[in-house]
Amino acid sequence: MPRFPTLVLLSCLPLVLLWPVAVQAQASVQPPVPIKPTKLGQCVACHGVQGRGSAPGIPHLAGQDEQYLVSALLAYRSGQRRSPVMNSIANTLQPRDIQALSHWYSRQPAGRAR
Numbered sequence: 001m002p003r004f005p006t007l008v009l010l011s012c013l014p015l016v017l018l019w020p021v022a023v024q025a026q027a028s029v030q031p032p033v034p035i036k037p038t039k040l041g042q043c044v045a046c047h048g049v050q051g052r053g054s055a056p057g058i059p060h061l062a063g064q065d066e067q068y069l070v071s072a073l074l075a076y077r078s079g080q081r082r083s084p085v086m087n088s089i090a091n092t093l094q095p096r097d098i099q100a101l102s103h104w105y106s107r108q109p110a111g112r113a114r
Helices: 004-027 066-078 084-090 095-106
Strands: none
Touching: 066 084, 066 095
16 A cells, blocks of 8 residues: 555644644734824815725825825825915914825725725
């Protein structure tokens, strides 16, 4: 009787037994859901709560790099980037608001491109 199939089956046994543990460990390492920023209401009309632009020309913010979003809002605030709507909104934001909004939108699932 050949021993090779038995050895193969026995060598795979630990993988089969440990698979559920590995899957559960991976599922439990989800990043925490960020807290909704207090100034999110100023953004949702155009960008939505989830960060997906509501009309053509409105950029998706979901999944963007957090530091990029911080830099963009600071540039709107300083006038380096120009958009009347964004300049006026960014001028109402404190640095902590900019950080919170950038963190929120960077943590939203990016979804599919339009």
